[in-house]
Amino acid sequence: xxxxxxxxxxxxxxxxxxxxxxxxxxxxxxxxxxxxxxxxxxxxxxxxxxxxxxxxxxxxxxxxxxxxxxxxxxxxxxxxxxxxxxxxxxxxxxxxxxxxxxxx
Numbered sequence: 001x002x003x004x005x006x007x008x009x010x011x012x013x014x015x016x017x018x019x020x021x022x023x024x025x026x027x028x029x030x031x032x033x034x035x036x037x038x039x040x041x042x043x044x045x046x047x048x049x050x051x052x053x054x055x056x057x058x059x060x061x062x063x064x065x066x067x068x069x070x071x072x073x074x075x076x077x078x079x080x081x082x083x084x085x086x087x088x089x090x091x092x093x094x095x096x097x098x099x100x101x102x103x104x
Contacts (some may be wrong), residue, residue, distance in 0.1 A: 078104040 011087050021027040077094045081087075081104055 074100070074104065077101055 009090055021031070066084060073094050073096065077090050077096050077100075080090045080093070087098055090096065091098060094101075
């Protein structure tokens with residue numbers, strides 16, 4: 001190790017600073033506190049990412065379900081209309097407006 005440090009003053013200074021800081025209890029406590037803060041922050045970011053991903057996925061699933069329900073409702077209304085059901089009855093059963101039923 002001494003051989004490597006002899007020709008490189010930057011590396012030598014870095015090693016000296018490391019040795020000094022690891023011997024100093026207060027500096028070690030500061031270092032450990034900093035590492036804990038960084039770890040806690042990484043955990044919070046990870047949790048926020050997971051929650052955001054779940055929220056986005058839930059919103060996408062809701063949109064797909066809503067679209068499928070609307071499509072199914074329109075298909076049911078169209079079949080009822082083709083079977084000769086009254087528009088008022090179709091409106092009551094499906095919840096569609098008279099205009100929506102008229103465009104089927």
